[in-house]
Amino acid sequence: MHIxxxxxxWLYVSFGMVAIFLGSILLTAVTKGVHPPSHIETIDSASLxxxxxxxxxxxxxxxxxxGRLQVTLVAARYGFYPxxxxxxxxxxxxxxxxxxxxxxxxxAPMTNMSTMIVPxxxxxxxxxxxxxxxxxxxxxxxxxxxxxxxxxxxxVVAKENWHGxxxxxxxxxxx
Ligand SMILES: [Cu+2]
Numbered sequence: 609m610h611i612x613x614x615x616x617x618w619l620y621v622s623f624g625m626v627a628i629f630l631g632s633i634l635l636t637a638v639t640k641g642v643h644p645p646s647h648i649e650t651i652d653s654a655s656l657x658x659x660x661x662x663x664x665x666x667x668x669x670x671x672x673x674x675g676r677l678q679v680t681l682v683a684a685r686y687g688f689y690p691x692x693x694x695x696x697x698x699x700x701x702x703x704x705x706x707x708x709x710x711x712x713x714x715x716a717p718m719t720n721m722s723t724m725i726v727p728x729x730x731x732x733x734x735x736x737x738x739x740x741x742x743x744x745x746x747x748x749x750x751x752x753x754x755x756x757x758x759x760x761x762x763x764v765v766a767k768e769n770w771h772g773x774x775x776x777x778x779x780x781x782x783x
Contacts, residue, residue, distance in 0.1 A: 653727040656682060656708050660777070669693050670776035677701045678776055683712040683725045686754030688745055694763045695737060696770035702734045713749035716762060724749060737764040 611619070636642040656662040667680050668690045679701055682689045688705075695701055705714060707725045714731075715722040723731045737743070747758035 649730040649732070650728055651706050651730050653706065653708055656706055661704070662706050664689075666777060669695060669773040671773045672776050677773060679703045681705045681714075682708060683714065683747070683758075684708040685710065685752050686747075686758040688714065688747075688758070688760040691760035692763070693760075694765060694771075696767045697737055697740045697764050698767055699770075700734055700736050702732060705731045710751050711749050712747050712751050712758070714745050715748040716743045716745050719743060721745070722748070737762075740764045740766045 651659065651662070657664060660666065661680060662682055667682060669677060669679050672678055677695065677699060679693060679695070681693075681703060683705060684707065703714075703721070703723075705723070705725045706729075707727045710727060712725040713723065714725060719735065719737055721733060721735050721737075723733050725731050741764055743762045743764065744759045745762050747755055751758065
Protein backbone atom coordinates (compact mmCIF):
# COMPACT_ATOMS: atom_id res chain seq x y z
CA MET A 609 0.00 0.00 0.00
CA HIS A 610 1.33 3.39 -0.92
CA ILE A 611 1.00 6.25 1.50
CA UNK A 612 1.87 9.71 0.36
CA UNK A 613 4.96 10.85 2.35
CA UNK A 614 3.26 14.07 3.44
CA UNK A 615 0.24 12.13 4.66
CA UNK A 616 2.52 9.73 6.45
CA UNK A 617 4.24 12.63 8.20
CA TRP A 618 0.90 13.93 9.46
CA LEU A 619 -0.11 10.45 10.53
CA TYR A 620 2.96 10.38 12.76
CA VAL A 621 2.07 13.83 14.09
CA SER A 622 -1.50 12.80 14.97
CA PHE A 623 -0.43 9.52 16.56
CA GLY A 624 2.25 11.44 18.43
CA MET A 625 -0.37 13.85 19.78
CA VAL A 626 -2.61 11.01 20.94
CA ALA A 627 0.41 9.45 22.67
CA ILE A 628 1.22 12.78 24.37
CA PHE A 629 -2.40 13.26 25.55
CA LEU A 630 -2.75 9.73 26.90
CA GLY A 631 0.71 9.95 28.43
CA SER A 632 -0.09 13.20 30.24
CA ILE A 633 -3.36 11.76 31.60
CA LEU A 634 -1.49 8.75 32.88
CA LEU A 635 1.39 10.80 34.26
CA THR A 636 -0.80 13.30 36.14
CA ALA A 637 -3.02 10.48 37.42
CA VAL A 638 -0.03 8.63 38.85
CA THR A 639 2.15 11.51 40.04
CA LYS A 640 -0.28 14.36 40.80
CA GLY A 641 -3.39 12.50 41.87
CA VAL A 642 -5.55 14.02 39.11
CA HIS A 643 -8.60 11.78 38.88
CA PRO A 644 -12.14 12.18 37.63
CA PRO A 645 -14.61 12.89 40.44
CA SER A 646 -15.23 9.71 42.34
CA HIS A 647 -16.86 10.98 45.47
CA ILE A 648 -20.13 9.14 45.05
CA GLU A 649 -22.52 10.02 47.78
CA THR A 650 -26.22 9.82 47.15
CA ILE A 651 -29.02 11.75 48.79
CA ASP A 652 -32.78 11.92 48.28
CA SER A 653 -33.39 15.31 46.67
CA ALA A 654 -37.08 15.31 47.51
CA SER A 655 -36.44 15.08 51.24
CA LEU A 656 -33.31 17.24 51.54
CA UNK A 657 -35.04 19.43 54.12
CA UNK A 658 -35.52 16.35 56.30
CA UNK A 659 -31.85 15.41 56.30
CA UNK A 660 -29.82 16.74 59.17
CA UNK A 661 -27.08 18.17 57.04
CA UNK A 662 -29.13 19.98 54.40
CA UNK A 663 -31.90 21.18 56.68
CA UNK A 664 -32.51 24.91 56.32
CA UNK A 665 -31.05 25.90 59.68
CA UNK A 666 -27.82 24.02 59.03
CA UNK A 667 -26.94 25.64 55.70
CA UNK A 668 -24.01 27.99 55.31
CA UNK A 669 -20.47 28.14 56.67
CA UNK A 670 -19.52 26.00 59.64
CA UNK A 671 -16.33 25.07 61.38
CA UNK A 672 -15.66 21.38 61.88
CA UNK A 673 -14.17 20.03 65.10
CA UNK A 674 -10.75 19.75 63.46
CA GLY A 675 -10.81 23.44 62.42
CA ARG A 676 -11.63 22.96 58.76
CA LEU A 677 -14.42 24.99 57.19
CA GLN A 678 -17.42 23.35 55.58
CA VAL A 679 -19.98 25.15 53.45
CA THR A 680 -23.32 23.44 53.01
CA LEU A 681 -25.31 24.82 50.10
CA VAL A 682 -28.61 23.89 48.51
CA ALA A 683 -29.19 24.66 44.84
CA ALA A 684 -32.78 25.14 43.79
CA ARG A 685 -34.55 26.89 40.95
CA TYR A 686 -33.44 29.71 41.02
CA GLY A 687 -30.81 30.32 43.62
CA PHE A 688 -28.24 28.94 46.00
CA TYR A 689 -29.17 28.91 49.67
CA PRO A 690 -27.94 30.73 51.65
CA UNK A 691 -27.47 33.41 49.02
CA UNK A 692 -24.50 35.12 50.64
CA UNK A 693 -21.59 33.46 52.37
CA UNK A 694 -18.42 34.89 53.83
CA UNK A 695 -15.13 33.00 53.90
CA UNK A 696 -11.55 33.72 54.95
CA UNK A 697 -8.86 33.93 52.29
CA UNK A 698 -6.12 31.31 52.01
CA UNK A 699 -8.02 28.72 54.01
CA UNK A 700 -9.12 25.30 52.77
CA UNK A 701 -12.89 25.18 52.48
CA UNK A 702 -14.99 22.14 51.67
CA UNK A 703 -18.19 22.85 49.79
CA UNK A 704 -20.99 20.32 49.98
CA UNK A 705 -23.83 20.97 47.57
CA UNK A 706 -27.10 19.28 46.79
CA UNK A 707 -29.95 20.11 44.42
CA UNK A 708 -33.59 19.93 45.40
CA UNK A 709 -34.92 19.81 41.85
CA UNK A 710 -33.05 19.67 38.55
CA UNK A 711 -29.42 19.63 37.50
CA UNK A 712 -27.52 22.79 38.41
CA UNK A 713 -23.91 23.81 38.33
CA UNK A 714 -21.93 26.19 40.42
CA UNK A 715 -19.01 28.26 39.24
CA ALA A 716 -17.13 31.11 40.84
CA PRO A 717 -15.32 32.93 38.01
CA MET A 718 -11.58 33.51 38.43
CA THR A 719 -11.36 30.62 40.89
CA ASN A 720 -11.22 26.85 40.48
CA MET A 721 -14.52 26.42 42.29
CA SER A 722 -16.78 24.73 39.76
CA THR A 723 -18.88 21.60 39.76
CA MET A 724 -22.12 20.11 38.54
CA ILE A 725 -24.86 19.54 41.09
CA VAL A 726 -26.78 16.48 40.00
CA PRO A 727 -30.05 15.75 41.81
CA UNK A 728 -29.66 12.69 43.99
CA UNK A 729 -25.95 13.23 44.64
CA UNK A 730 -23.88 15.33 46.99
CA UNK A 731 -21.19 17.32 45.17
CA UNK A 732 -18.11 18.04 47.18
CA UNK A 733 -15.18 20.34 46.37
CA UNK A 734 -12.33 21.43 48.59
CA UNK A 735 -10.53 24.59 47.55
CA UNK A 736 -9.08 27.81 48.93
CA UNK A 737 -9.41 31.38 47.72
CA UNK A 738 -6.13 33.26 47.77
CA UNK A 739 -7.54 36.71 46.95
CA UNK A 740 -10.03 38.59 49.13
CA UNK A 741 -12.96 40.10 47.25
CA UNK A 742 -16.53 39.54 46.16
CA UNK A 743 -17.13 36.56 43.91
CA UNK A 744 -20.40 35.59 42.28
CA UNK A 745 -21.34 31.92 42.42
CA UNK A 746 -23.17 31.29 39.18
CA UNK A 747 -25.27 28.41 37.99
CA UNK A 748 -23.63 27.11 34.84
CA UNK A 749 -26.06 24.36 33.87
CA UNK A 750 -29.21 25.57 32.15
CA UNK A 751 -31.99 24.83 34.63
CA UNK A 752 -35.01 26.72 33.35
CA UNK A 753 -36.42 30.19 32.67
CA UNK A 754 -34.76 31.80 35.69
CA UNK A 755 -31.33 30.28 35.09
CA UNK A 756 -29.80 33.65 34.17
CA UNK A 757 -30.68 35.01 37.58
CA UNK A 758 -29.42 32.04 39.53
CA UNK A 759 -26.40 33.22 41.45
CA UNK A 760 -25.33 34.07 44.93
CA UNK A 761 -22.51 36.03 46.44
CA UNK A 762 -19.36 34.86 48.13
CA UNK A 763 -17.28 37.39 50.03
CA VAL A 764 -13.70 36.39 50.73
CA VAL A 765 -12.15 38.46 53.51
CA ALA A 766 -8.51 38.62 54.59
CA LYS A 767 -7.71 35.97 57.20
CA GLU A 768 -7.20 38.57 59.96
CA ASN A 769 -10.65 40.08 59.35
CA TRP A 770 -12.43 36.74 59.47
CA HIS A 771 -15.05 36.69 62.20
CA GLY A 772 -15.23 32.89 62.46
CA UNK A 773 -18.07 30.48 61.85
CA UNK A 774 -20.34 28.51 64.15
CA UNK A 775 -19.38 24.95 64.99
CA UNK A 776 -20.84 22.38 62.63
CA UNK A 777 -23.61 20.28 64.09
CA UNK A 778 -23.29 17.80 61.30
CA UNK A 779 -20.09 16.74 59.68
CA UNK A 780 -20.50 15.79 56.08
CA UNK A 781 -19.69 12.25 55.17
CA UNK A 782 -16.09 12.22 54.01
CA UNK A 783 -15.27 8.79 52.79
CU1 LIG B 1 -29.14 27.19 36.14
